[in-house]
Amino acid sequence: MSTPKPELITLDNGLRIVTEPMPGAPSAVITLRFTFGAKDDPMDRLGIARIAEDVSFKGTPSMDARAIFDAFDSLGVRRGSSTTVEYTQFQAQIRPTHYEKTLELYHTIISTASFPDSEIDVSKQLTLEELKRLEDNPIQQAMYLTFKAALGDPMGRIPLGEPETLALIGASDVRSYWTEYCDPSRLIVAVAGGLDQEQIISGITETFGGWSSANRGDSDSHIVTVADQAVHHEKASEQEHIGIVFGSIPRTHEMYYVAQVAVAILSGSGSSRLFTEVREKRGLAYSVSAFYRARQSGGMVALYAGTTADRAQETLDVCRAEMARLAEDVTGDELERSKTILKGSLFTSGDLPEGRASSLAEDVFLQGDGRSLDDIATGIDSVTLDQIPAYLETFPPMPQTLVTLGPKPLA
Amino acid sequence: MSTPKPELITLDNGLRIVTEPMPGAPSAVITLRFTFGAKDDPMDRLGIARIAEDVSFKGTPSMDARAIFDAFDSLGVRRGSSTTVEYTQFQAQIRPTHYEKTLELYHTIISTASFPDSEIDVSKQLTLEELKRLEDNPIQQAMYLTFKAALGDPMGRIPLGEPETLALIGASDVRSYWTEYCDPSRLIVAVAGGLDQEQIISGITETFGGWSSANRGDSDSHIVTVADQAVHHEKASEQEHIGIVFGSIPRTHEMYYVAQVAVAILSGSGSSRLFTEVREKRGLAYSVSAFYRARQSGGMVALYAGTTADRAQETLDVCRAEMARLAEDVTGDELERSKTILKGSLFTSGDLPEGRASSLAEDVFLQGDGRSLDDIATGIDSVTLDQIPAYLETFPPMPQTLVTLGPKPLA
Incomplete structure (x- = not known):
């Protein structure tokens, strides 16, 4: 089975699309990765990227949180979202027949999020709870503390922020933040699963293509250096x-x-x-x-x-x-075994559409283009x-x- | 897309096979579920089912633990195993080309496990560590304590056992336990993924078909009753x-x-x-x-x-x-949304071969036959x-x- 090189398409507004069609597959995954994250939080508003990610789905001029959640659930969308130091990501696992409607919903929400005051308050409260719960999850706490010590600020930040800086975040801060950062030129859309290429591209072009860009480009990246x-x-x-x-x-x-x-x-x-x-x-x-x-x-x-x-x-x-x-x-045996494991894991580490959409978004984010499964397998095989x-x-x-x-x- | 009723095949030795072929899929999953678990542990040897599950893969007359691990890794098998109150399960996610070799490996290990003394000691030590680590995972600890209080003994048991009973488990206990419980008449093999029906069945028949049974049948089941x-x-x-x-x-x-x-x-x-x-x-x-x-x-x-x-x-x-x-x-809206979510999750909650193999093993375990995706969707749709x-x-x-x-x- 040979896999083609994933095509990267850039729309006029700067939005990048990377795809892996799998016609006939019973599900599809849409990954929306924005190239901003906790590294861009102002020092006195640490946690704002995470609050923005959460509350962006809690209201638009025409829908309240309840209506948005109902709309996703009526399409049977399995949703996820996350804020890391370097990016903010939304992901949807869907039946292919709901592809266009799901894209429309994401476009409406992301481009017109209204960040209601009351929802900001609830989100801050829940984020404080989540920070306190780290006490009960020492493995995650230990890794957060390790990255924080090793990488310093901003690359070692905990995306949840800190109680003192969360307290200072107001609804107007979040709205300004979203206006400044959320831009199609900072969005990578990766789609993999039971859709054909034409349908994938036309779906994104028709929904996100008209979203105008302030042409901001990526926010600054920071070099990884580790303290001794x-x-x-x-x-x-x-x-x-x-x-x-x-x-x-x-x-x-x-x-x-x-x-x-x-x-x-x-x-x-x-x-x-x-x-x-x-x-x-x-x-x-x-x-x-x-x-x-x-x-x-x-x-x-x-x-x-x-x-x-x-x-x-x-x-x-x-x-x-x-x-x-x-x-x-x-030893040579160890080398060959490790190659077999790495190549096997391309196909055996979870849902294939989900894995491929995440992987392609990461590829474009890190190296500017997508790798096919064959590209990765060839890279692994080449190691001596x-x-x-x-x-x-x-x-x-x-x-x-x-x-x-x-x-x-x-x- | 219509899905056929899964066929249940019972071999002469009592082993039950349930399948969902998905020709062309790039991976396949083999689930081996034995119908014994922590509920069958003797009161003074709580934890023995879990120790047996772990150490069964640590030695046969011709392979030590290292050789077994190397053999699986050379096939690129992604392995998992678990012991619950009611069952003991081994699972392999593979590339379809490695199907027969993977089955042979499982058959050899399960039917000739030698339970080396030193490996029993290491497993007991690691199980004690895992029990202590519950202190650092209060969510899991709370759920274990809840099931224990609610269901009593044996249905509320923690499969890890207890420090006092783990200390009493000797290598000869584990060998006797495995001889008594591990029998093809207590094994359900579920296979889903990129293989055809004939290949699935002949693979299992040729490996596990010659394993002779003492015709033990399932071990006793216990009724769920909850204390107030x-x-x-x-x-x-x-x-x-x-x-x-x-x-x-x-x-x-x-x-x-x-x-x-x-x-x-x-x-x-x-x-x-x-x-x-x-x-x-x-x-x-x-x-x-x-x-x-x-x-x-x-x-x-x-x-x-x-x-x-x-x-x-x-x-x-x-x-x-x-x-x-x-x-x-x-409300009617809530009902319809929940049905959509449940039906969507059949296709969007992880890797399809893995989900289907687990689900079919569970079906045969709980109700004696497998349900197709259509069976489940029809059941959900019928609710008023x-x-x-x-x-x-x-x-x-x-x-x-x-x-x-x-x-x-x-x-």
Whole structure:
């Protein structure tokens, strides 16, 4: 099965469209990614991007929140949305027959959101609740604290904001923010699933094509740099949560796929090194994983391990030893297995239309064009054994930020 | 698109096969569900089903754990497994070309698992870690405590077992357990995805067909009964976690789909009543949801809400008011929207092969045969407005167990 190169189409108003038609598939996914996020929040209004994302769907001049929710539910749309440091994203999983109506609804809401005062108040209240609930989700809390320490401001921001800055956000701030940032030139629309190319393009052109742009272009991107430090957050618990971040390769680098294979050798499967050494051989930690994350200007590798306090130092030592050993003794068998896993996961890691729409939006966001499944498979296949140490020499796991959340600091 | 009735095939050794071929789909999913689980654990060996599930993949006479993990990873298999109160399940998401080899691997492992002593020790250690980690996952902890209080023993068991009973589990116990319970007559194999019917059936017949059965039949099922009580677990936190369980309809009941629509009106979408009243109108709780769960002999509805302690009583009061109101004033619009959402979710709630294989295994487990997507859609469409109060009269939300985990008890 050969997959064509995804076509990138840019409308006159700057809106970019990237597609993967799968005629006959019983569902389709629309991903709307805006190239602004928590990094653009004013320092005294941290959290405003997240509030705007939430409340944009709570009112237009002709619909209140109830009417909007009813409209989506009447189409059977499965909706999601998220605000990250670098982008704001809305996603809809639909039956293909509802494609045009779903697009119309998104266009109306996004381009005429009225941000009612009362809805801003509810959203601020719920965001405060969500911040407090981090106390009850120490894994996520540990990762937020790790990224915050490692990347600093603005790239390490927690998109939820802070209680003090949330309190200052008024409805007029949110309306001004949306007017300033929300623009078709900052929107990437990715569609994958049971539709044909012509229908996908005409649907978007007819709804979003008439939305006029102030031609703002992308907001500023910020380079990923990682601080060399160890930070401990005391928490009365039997559990110690360990987060590590170090810099890695950007998406556009020629050794990008080498990094993906290297991280897959370290983590993500039953035969991966961290799982084998930390969990299976030593029973040290129930949960240990490492993952790569790209940003617009850079990349990083993050590691998480959760264990009991008395096993935490050994867990950390084993993780560090495995990161060091990666430059030394990867075998041909390991390389081939990791390639097989990475290629298999293109088809076996969830709903295909959803995965492809997200992936294409991310591609355009990070590198300006979309990758086909074949492009990705070819990239993975091209990695050779001697490239692994070469990659690790160029992008060593240092400087490194270590964050611990639990009863005792580690060294 | 019309979907055929799934065919149920029973091999001579009692193994049941249920399928949904999707020729051309790029992935396939194999679900192996055994009809034994934590409910069958001896009282002094609670947790043994879970340990057996984990360690069954850690050794055979010809392969150690490392060789087994490498074999799966070389096929690019995305694996999962779980032990619940009523069943033990293994699941593989694969590229269709690896179907036969994956089946062979599962057959070899399941039918010749050797349960090495050292692997039992590691698994017990990791299970203890997982139990301790519940402290850091109060949402899951609250739901475990709610089911435990509501359903008692054995139906309310936590499959992880308890520290005292885990300590008593020896390797010989696990081997005896597996010999006694693991039998083809207790295995349901569901396959969905990019394979044709003939290939699916011949693959299973050639691998599992020769596995001889002691003809044990299913282990005993237990009726769901819910205690009328309120239980508080003190926890120093700003957050209060609220769990409620009450009895509902079994899968085989003629009003089953009425219950599904009723719960969908209550929870699961932006226009649902709990979301609207608790979250959107009052900003009381960041997270509130209700869901239906079937068991082999009965069913139940569970509700979860998490909020700050000072809002907890109001949150509970609003949830209860909404449960009561459900019998009174559902509108035709709400009914139609909920049907649309439920039917849409058949196609938009994740990977289709994975969803269908899980759903078919559950169908055979609960009602003895598989339902097609059309069967389910027809069931949903058949629900009428007057059936909602009739269902709630037959299955009222009482007796009811209320469990709170947090700084204060509620009434």
